[in-house]
Amino acid sequence: MPLSRRLPSPDGGEGFTRALVAATGGEVRPIGVTGPTGQRVQAHYGFLGGPESKTAVLEMAAAAGLRLVPRNHRNPLQTPHTVWAS
Numbered sequence: 001m002p003l004s005r006r007l008p009s010p011d012g013g014e015g016f017t018r019a020l021v022a023a024t025g026g027e028v029r030p031i032g033v034t035g036p037t038g039q040r041v042q043a044h045y046g047f048l049g050g051p052e053s054k055t056a057v058l059e060m061a062a063a064a065g066l067r068l069v070p071r072n073h074r075n076p077l078q079t080p081h082t083v084w085a086s
Contacts, residue, residue, distance in 0.1 A: 025049030
């Protein structure tokens, strides 16, 4: 019989990385990135827990979410879509 476990799983928006990290006992790390309109914003990523885990998850909502785009700039034909981490 397969083993199953209930884990928190948001829709991939804000909180998705923190939920995965918490469920696996991992670690969240802050990072400065270029936001969707070219400004620098503070975002975060997480390393999932577990023995020798090498899986990282980026919180895209924190790096390029709609809340970072002023209403008068919400034209997808004019917004840069590349996110650079440093």
